[in-house]
Each structure stands twice: as C-alpha cells, then as structure tokens.
Amino acid sequence: MQPRLRHRQLARAGLAAAVVMSFSATRVGGQTAQELQQELKAMKAQMQELQEKMKKQEELINKLVTQQAAPPTPPTAAENPPAQEQLEKRVTDNIMQKIQPSLAAANKTFPSQFNPAIGLIVDTVASYQENGGGNFEFRSAEIGISANVDPFARGYAIFNGTNDGVEVEEAAIVTTSLPYNLTVKGGRFFADFGRLSKFHDHDLPFVNRPQVLDTFVGGESQADGLEVNYLAPLEQYLTLTLGAYNKIGAENEQVDNNRPRALNRFTYLAHPATFINLNDSSSIDLGANLAYTPKVDDFTTDDMEAGNGKARYLGDIDITFRYTPLSQAQYRGLIWGTEVLYNSENWNTGDETTPVFRREDAVGLYSYLEARLSRRYYPGFMFDYQQALDRQTGDLISYSPYFTIWLSEFQRLRLQYTYLTEPANHESQFFLQWTAVLGSHVHGFRDR
Amino acid sequence: MKRSVLFISLLSLFLFSDAHAEEKIKVVTTIPDLADMTRNIGGNLVEVSSIATGVEDIHAVPMKPSFAVQLNRADLVVLLGLEAEHAFLPALLEAARNPRILRDGPGYIDASVYITPLEVPVRIDRALGDQHPMGNPHYNVDPVMGKAAAKAIADGLSRNYPEHAATFKQNLDAYLAKLDAAIMRWEAEAAPLKGKKLVSYHPDLVYFAERFGMEPAGTIEIRAGIDPTPGHIADLEDRMRREKVDLVVREVQYPAGLAETVAQATGAKLVELPVMSGGTPETRDYISFIDYNLRTMLKAVQGGA
Numbered sequence: 083m084q085p086r087l088r089h090r091q092l093a094r095a096g097l098a099a100a101v102v103m104s105f106s107a108t109r110v111g112g113q114t115a116q117e118l119q120q121e122l123k124a125m126k127a128q129m130q131e132l133q134e135k136m137k138k139q140e141e142l143i144n145k146l147v148t149q150q151a152a153p154p155t156p157p158t159a160a161e162n163p164p165a166q167e168q169l170e171k172r173v174t175d176n177i178m179q180k181i182q183p184s185l186a187a188a189n190k191t192f193p194s195q196f197n198p199a200i201g202l203i204v205d206t207v208a209s210y211q212e213n214g215g216g217n218f219e220f221r222s223a224e225i226g227i228s229a230n231v232d233p234f235a236r237g238y239a240i241f242n243g244t245n246d247g248v249e250v251e252e253a254a255i256v257t258t259s260l261p262y263n264l265t266v267k268g269g270r271f272f273a274d275f276g277r278l279s280k281f282h283d284h285d286l287p288f289v290n291r292p293q294v295l296d297t298f299v300g301g302e303s304q305a306d307g308l309e310v311n312y313l314a315p316l317e318q319y320l321t322l323t324l325g326a327y328n329k330i331g332a333e334n335e336q337v338d339n340n341r342p343r344a345l346n347r348f349t350y351l352a353h354p355a356t357f358i359n360l361n362d363s364s365s366i367d368l369g370a371n372l373a374y375t376p377k378v379d380d381f382t383t384d385d386m387e388a389g390n391g392k393a394r395y396l397g398d399i400d401i402t403f404r405y406t407p408l409s410q411a412q413y414r415g416l417i418w419g420t421e422v423l424y425n426s427e428n429w430n431t432g433d434e435t436t437p438v439f440r441r442e443d444a445v446g447l448y449s450y451l452e453a454r455l456s457r458r459y460y461p462g463f464m465f466d467y468q469q470a471l472d473r474q475t476g477d478l479i480s481y482s483p484y485f486t487i488w489l490s491e492f493q494r495l496r497l498q499y500t501y502l503t504e505p506a507n508h509e510s511q512f513f514l515q516w517t518a519v520l521g522s523h524v525h526g527f528r529d530r
Numbered sequence: 531m532k533r534s535v536l537f538i539s540l541l542s543l544f545l546f547s548d549a550h551a552e553e554k555i556k557v558v559t560t561i562p563d564l565a566d567m568t569r570n571i572g573g574n575l576v577e578v579s580s581i582a583t584g585v586e587d588i589h590a591v592p593m594k595p596s597f598a599v600q601l602n603r604a605d606l607v608v609l610l611g612l613e614a615e616h617a618f619l620p621a622l623l624e625a626a627r628n629p630r631i632l633r634d635g636p637g638y639i640d641a642s643v644y645i646t647p648l649e650v651p652v653r654i655d656r657a658l659g660d661q662h663p664m665g666n667p668h669y670n671v672d673p674v675m676g677k678a679a680a681k682a683i684a685d686g687l688s689r690n691y692p693e694h695a696a697t698f699k700q701n702l703d704a705y706l707a708k709l710d711a712a713i714m715r716w717e718a719e720a721a722p723l724k725g726k727k728l729v730s731y732h733p734d735l736v737y738f739a740e741r742f743g744m745e746p747a748g749t750i751e752i753r754a755g756i757d758p759t760p761g762h763i764a765d766l767e768d769r770m771r772r773e774k775v776d777l778v779v780r781e782v783q784y785p786a787g788l789a790e791t792v793a794q795a796t797g798a799k800l801v802e803l804p805v806m807s808g809g810t811p812e813t814r815d816y817i818s819f820i821d822y823n824l825r826t827m828l829k830a831v832q833g834g835a
Contacts, residue, residue: 123643127678131646188593259629263602309757313602313627319595357595362583409585409783456785457757490756492656520656529622530593 122525132177139173164249199522205284206516212509220245221283227523234259240282244480251282251304251332262314272303272329274311274323274353275371276421277400278448279303280528287419287452287462288484288497294446294468297478298396298423300331306339307348318356326349330373330396337378346376349394363407367530371398379425394427414452422447429472444469460486476505492519551618558600558631559608560615561588562808564641566815567680568608570705571698572687581618582617584808587732587783588668589660593618598662600628604637606690608683611642614667621658639686644678645669648736659753670806672737673713673820676718712817716824717742722831723824728777729770729798734805738823747775750788763792770796777801777830782809799830 089104210216221244228238239253254269272280279299283291292303307327307482314320327349329337337349355369373396398421405416425444432438446468464482484498496515503506537664554577559565565580572578579600582591588610601607601622609615623632631637647665654663671677684702688695724743731750739746741821746768752762769775770792778798780789783805793800803826807819 088559120640120643122647128642128646258624258627258632260627263627267626313598313625315602317599319599359594359596367595404592408583408592410785411592411783412587412590413785491660525593525599525617527593527625 114340128181132181135177136173139170142475147353162412198227199524201226201522202520203282203284204518207289207379208514210512212511213507214509224251224282225285228522230258230435231255249426251302251477263315265311267309267311268307270304270306271309273305273325273327273351273373274309274528275299275303275330275351275373276398276423277367277369277402277419280419284517285340285529287417287450287460287486288464288482289496289515290482292421292448292464292466293478294448294466295421296333297468297471298425298444298446300329300334302332303330304332305330305349309351310353320354323351323353323355325353327351329375344377347378349373349375351369364403364405367400367404369398371399371400372396373398390430390437392428392439392441395425397424398422412457413454417452417454418450420447420449425471427471429474429476431472442471442473444471444473458488460488462486478502478504492523493517547586555606555687556604557608558604558605560591560610560619561670561806562608563676563806563816563819564608564679564683566721566807567641567676567683567705568687570681571684572700573697573701575691575694575697576687580808581622582806582808584804584806584813585782588614588806589617590783591615591618593621593623594699597622598625601631602628602809604628604631606639606686607631608639608641608686611640611661612645612647612664612667612669639683641679641682642667642669643682643685644677648740649733659751660755661767662754666733666736668690668734668805669737670816671735671820671823672710672741673716673739673817675737676820677709677713680705680709709817712821718824719828720824723827726777726831727775728779729766729775729792730779731781731789734781735779735803742824742827744827747773750778750792752783758788763788767792767795770798776833777827779803781805801826801830803827 084242084529194524196216205221205224207219207221208216209219223243224240225243226238226240226341228236230236235255235257237253237255240248240251242251250270252269252271253310254267254322257264259391260266272282274280276295276299278286280294280297280303282302295301304498305327306329307325309323309325309327311321311323314322328339328343330349330351346462351371351373353369353371356368358366358368360366373394375394377391378394379391400421403416403421423446426441428439429442430437431440431442448464448466450464451459452462463485464480464484466478466480466482468478470476470478480500482500482501484496487495489495494515494517496513496517498513498515500511500513502511555572555575557565557568557572557576557578559578559580561582562580562584565578568576568578581597581600582588586592597618604626607619607623609619620633628637629635642664647667647669651658651661651663651664654661670679680702684698687698691698720742725745727745727747728739729748729750730746733746733749733751733754736746738744748766750758750763750766752758758766773797775798777800778789778793778796779801780786781803785801788798792798803823804813804819807813807816809819810822812822813819822827
C-alpha cells in the first residue's frame with residue numbers, strides 16, 4: 083500500500099507544482115488580479131476534476147485488485163503493487179498529457195501580458211489609369227498598438243509607413259471611467275467628424291477614399307486636439323461629440339498644425355449622432371456634423387488662397403442603412419451609406435498681388451451600396467460628386483463598381499473600376515487592392 | 531386649498547411608492563442560455579436581457595448601438611468568456627461607458643471561470659484559423675459545463691449583492707438539482723450516441739460530443755472561422771467515407787447548402803442544431819435547448835430524421 087500512496091502523493095505534488103509554477107509565471111507576467119484569480123480558479127477546477135478522476139480510477143483499481151485477488155489464483159501481496167503502480171502511473175500520465183497543452187499554452191502567454199496588443203496592416207494597390215499609366219503602389223504598412231494605461235484610461239497609437247516616410251497617424255489617450263457617461267480623448271486622433279472620415283484607408287469599403295472627403299475634409303479626419311463625447315441617459319441611443327482641434331484633416335493644407343494660435347483660430351466640432359432600430363435586421367445610423375473655424379487667415383500656407391480672416395463652416399450629414407439578418411450576419415446583408423458635405427469659406431478669386439476674397443459655398447456627396455453575398459464576396463457601387471471648394475473650376479463625378487473578396491477575416495482582395503469625369507480629364511481607372519492584417523486586431527465601435 | 535392638499539397627497543403617494551419600489555438588479559447577458567440561468571438564480575431580484583437572441587453566430591453578433599444603451603444601464607454583464615464574444619462585446623462595453631461592467635470591474639461576470647476548456651491551442655498562429663487562445667469557448671452545449679457556468683453566475687451575483695447571497699445560493703441549488711436530474715436522464719438516453727462520429731460546420735459541438743461520448747471528425751470550415759475551399763471539401767468527404775462518419779451537423783447560423791451536399795455525398799445523416807437556446811422555437815430555455823439537441827441527435831442516429 084505504501085508505494086501506491088507515495089506515488090499518489092508524488093503525482094499530486096507534481097500537479098500542485100505545475101499549478102504553482104504556472105501561477106508564478108502569471109505573477110512574473112503581471113496579469114491583473116482578476117485574470118490571476120480566474121486562472122487560479124480554472125486551475126483549482128482542473129485540480130478538483132483531476133482529483134475526482136483519480137479517485138474514480140483508484141476505485142476502479144481497487145475493484146480490479148479485488149477481482150484479481152479473488153480465487154482461484156490469489157496473487158501474493160508482493161505481486162500486486164507493481165501492477166497497481168503501473169496502472170496508476172498510466173492514468174496519471176494520461177491525465178498529465180491531457181492538461182499539459184493547457185498549462186504550456188498558459189505559461190507561454192503569461193510573460194507577454196504587459197505588452198500592448200500589436201498589429202500590422204499591409205495595404206498595397208496595383209492601379210492603371212487611362213491617362214496616367216500604371217503603378218504598383220505600396221500604400222502603407224500600419225502598426226497599431228493599444229493597451230490600458232491604468233484604471234482610468236487606455237492609449238493607442240498608429241504609425242503609418244508609406245513611400246513618403248513614417249508618420250504618427252494617431253496617438254491618443256482615452257478615458258475609460260469618467261462619470262456622467264463622458265469620454266475624453268486627447269492627442270492626435272481621427273476627429274469624430276462624419277462617418278468614413280474616421281476610417282483608415284485600408285478600412286474603407288472601397289479602394290480609394292471618396293474624392294469629396296479628400297477635398298472637403300482633407301482625407302482622414304486626423305486632428306491634434308481634445309474631444310469630449312457624451313452618451314445621453316435615454317432609452318434612445320444619442321451621443322454628442324464636442325471637440326477643439328488645431329485643424330481637421332490629415333491633408334488639410336489650409337492651416338498650419340504646428341504654430342500656436344488664438345482661440346478663434348482653432349477648429350471646433352459638434353456632432354450629435356443617433357441610431358434607429360427598424361427591426362431585428364434593419365437599422366439606420368444618423369449623424370450631423372459641424373466643424374467651425376472662427377477665423378482662417380494667417381495660417382494658410384503658400385498662396386494665401388483661403389480665409390481672409392473669416393470663418394469656415396464645414397457641415398456633414400451622414401446616414402447609414404444596414405440590413406443584417408441575425409441568423410446569417412456573416413453571410414447576408416446590405417449596407418447603404420451616404421454623406422452630404424457643405425463647405426463655406428472665403429476664397430481668393432483674384433491673384434496673389436491683388437487678392438479678391440469672396441465667400442463660396444460648395445457641396446459634395448458620396449453614396450454607396452454594398453451587398454454581402456457570402457462570407458467571402460461583397461460587391462458594391464459607389465457614386466462620388468463634388469463641387470470645387472473655390473467654385474473656380476467645374477464639378478467632379480465618379481462611378482466606382484467594386485468587388486471585395488475576403489479570403490479570411492484577415493486577408494482581403496478588392497477589384498475596382500472607376501470612371502472619373504472632372505474638368506479636363508475623363509478616364510477609366512482600374513485597381514487591385516490586397517490587404518492583410520497581422521497580429522492583434524480589434525473590432526472597433528467607430529469602424530462599424 | 532383642497533386642490534393643493536390633493537396634489538401634495540398624490541405627490542407624496544407617488545414619491546413614497548417610488549422610494550419603496552424594489553429596484554431590480556439589471557443584468558445584461560451575451561447569450562440567452564446565460565440569461566435563463568441568471569433568471570433562475572436571481573429570481574425576482576433580477577431583470578435580465580440578452581444581447582443575442584439565439585439565432586446568431588456568437589462570433590458575429592451585430593454590434594448595434596442600442597446594445598450600448600442596454601449595457602450603459604446594466605448593473606452586471608454576464609458573458610460566456612474564453613473570448614467567445616470578442617467580435618462585439620469589448621467594443622460595446624467601451625461604447626457603453628459603464629466602468630462597473632468593464633473587464634475587471636465588479637459587475638463583469640465571466641461564466642467560464644470554472645470551466646476546464648477543451649482544445650486549448652498549444653501554438654497561437656493565424657495559420658491555424660481564428661483561434662481562441664484560452665480554448666474552445668462553446669462550452670454551453672454541455673449541460674455539465676452549464677452547471678459550472680451557473681455556479682459562476684451565482685458567485686458573481688453574490689459578490690456584487692452579498693445581502694442576497696443566501697437567496698442566490700438557494701436558487702442555484704434548486705437549479706442545479708433540476709439540471710442534475712436532467713443530466714442523469716440525458717446521459718442514460720444518450721447511450722446510442724456513444725462512438726458516433728460527427729462533422730460540424732464550426733467546432734462548436736466539441737463539448738457536446740465529449741459529454742455524450744461522440745467523436746468529432748472534422749469541420750466543414752477549413753479552420754475555425756475560415757470558409758471551406760473545394761479542395762478541403764473533397765478531402766473531408768474522402769475522410770468521412772473512410773472513417774464512416776455518421777452525422778453532419780449544420781448549426782442554424784451557417785449556410786445549409788454545403789452541409790447538405792457533404793451529407794449527401796458521404797451518406798451521413800444531416801442534422802440541424804442551434805448552438806444556444808432561442809436558436810429554434812423549441813429551445814425556449816437552457817434545459818429545453820440541451821434536450822432538443824440531444825433528441826435531434828438521437829432521432830438522426832436511430833433513423834428517425
């Protein structure tokens with residue numbers, strides 16, 4: 083009996099040591115207390131289950147031993163223990179083999195728990211333009227990192243490497259525990275203006291950002307500033323974003339991002355948004371946006387084209403209809419998204435020596451319809467229209483059918499044809515986009 | 531004067547009654563199974579709603595802003611855990627800005643804490659599909675795991691509302707007794723399933739198979755979350771014929787056509803199953819959900835499907 087007991091004790095001690103070792107690794111890795119507790123509880127549960135299994139096996143062994151011990155050939159006391167030991171060892175080994183992958187996997191991941199989540203997105207496009215020729219365009223390699231800062235905030239940063247160099251596309255701190263349903267965001271980030279302005283290029287439903295967003299907003303709504311978002315305490319989803327920024331628009335060249343300025347030269351944003359649930363499958367997102375810059379003048383670059391000390395108003399209405407059947411959300415669906423933009427500011431309609439500033443109003447819009455035919459195939463069509471902001475040239479219109487193939491959740495191919503008509507240029511354009519995500523990824527609320 | 535007295539009386543009555551109205555604990559769960567368990571354990575003390583209705587793919591529940599409103603008002607959130615809700619819950623919790631129910635907050639109740647997960651990956655690699663680093667999260671299809679989840683929910687409720695701990699324990703014991711009785715019955719009834727081989731669309735019946743002695747023999751997906759290619763289907767069909775696979779399970783949230791084709795090509799029986807309660811009209815709660823799945827499997831195996 084003694085060797086058997088010793089062996090059982092050893093087996094239990096071994097298991098306990100494995101648990102303790104994994105727990106120690108947890109401390110080294112520095113998981114949060116609750117995660118540690120969870121791990122410990124899981125381990126305890128495993129231990130308990132193992133003990134129960136061992137108990138059952140022991141009962142079985144005893145039963146077998148009793149049977150073996152029965153006449154006609156009763157084994158001697160000296161013959162039994164080795165057989166029992168072997169059986170017990172086999173059982174223990176089997177159990178250890180069963181749980182070892184779990185322990186090994188857990189141990190492996192613990193040391194990296196303090197590191198932020200890191201992901202890389204590679205976006206590359208091959209294009210051919212009727213009047214401009216073809217190009218293999220390395221569009222970007224974007225590294226995103228994110229982690230909680232402490233119990234009060236989280237942080238994230240996105241570094242974008244392109245043919246023009248590496249830039250900090252976003253680096254922001256976001257509060258997580260303010261009262262009154264408030265969230266404050268500070269740093270460099272994509273301002274909560276409109277819908278697709280907040281999307282990174284590779285997250286867009288089509289190959290290229292609608293021209294109207296490039297022209298009116300300045301591409302992505304990148305902004306250095308501060309933003310407060312409030313969720314109204316109502317049954318109806320209603321949020322209000324208020325922001326103050328140096329400027330909005332990554333490629334907005336009208337305002338210098340780096341010089342100090344008076345309060346009336348910042349850009350201020352108000353953006354209420356709501357959501358209407360039509361039924362289980364259909365819904366509408368609705369938003370209104372106004373970006374107001376009280377005084378645009380001496381921060382203009384180069385030609386002093388805009389401003390003259392007067393205000394700029396940039397308005398946007400966005401509406402998104404979604405049909406997503408609940409039971410087939412990955413396989414069927416339809417989305418219609420539209421944004422209408424309005425810009426009003428003073429423009430120099432004279433020349434550099436004799437400037438003549440005149441207030442010009444311009445409108446533009448894009449609208450797209452995209453179907454989800456399966457988990458892989460998403461065909462769509464986008465219409466894009468814009469007036470020139472200074473109204474000195476004609477309008478731009480483009481039509482873009484496109485077809486997206488999701489090879490997996492992390493890899494995508496997209497084909498797009500665009501027929502572009504703008505002053506002095508009418509052409510067909512062809513695009514093939516290949517995008518891949520490596521490492522960590524998040525399903526963000528703003529990218530819905 | 532009389533009007534003023536009447537008004538003050540009515541106002542007092544309103545305020546008095548309002549002050550004494552028992553405020554229920556607002557619980558939002560991710561799936562209906564957990565909602566049913568929470569209702570059983572919380573009794574009259576809780577008001578429970580579920581984000582998913584039961585027909586969804588747990589990995590692709592639409593992220594509606596109205597869920598953020600629900601979560602904003604919740605005292606507690608109960609989730610399946612093991613990263614099952616990765617596609618929608620973290621973002622919704624962020625949008626809800628309710629610090630109490632954020633991960634590691636007191637109101638964040640992870641029902642998986644007592645689960646011994648299966649299929650914990652030894653290597654984390656996207657080449658192996660959409661992996662869950664903590665193990666297969668679809669444990670709710672196994673009623674014994676359901677007991678562990680119920681215990682975790684009761685613990686979470688008691689941790690947050692210790693003044694009601696005795697009630698929660700009493701309710702939990704009653705619920706577990708009900709589950710135990712059902713499990714005894716199910717385990718006896720499941721004898722014909724032992725050793726039967728099944729192919730499912732997604733690896734979400736592994737715990738069910740383990741509990742009732744069935745053998746998972748592959749998935750229609752190449753890897754979890756990766757749609758099949760014709761080559762994979764051809765290989766799968768060959769293997770199914772060789773290994774004499776008995777059943778093809780099409781979970782209700784996956785397309786019917788391919789599962790039917792595979793079943794026809796290999797001679798396996800096709801079974802359609804929900805993976806959470808509410809997935810079919812017959813599965814109104816957790817027990818009827820397990821009951822339905824078991825009976826449907828038995829019917830197929832015994833030749834009644």
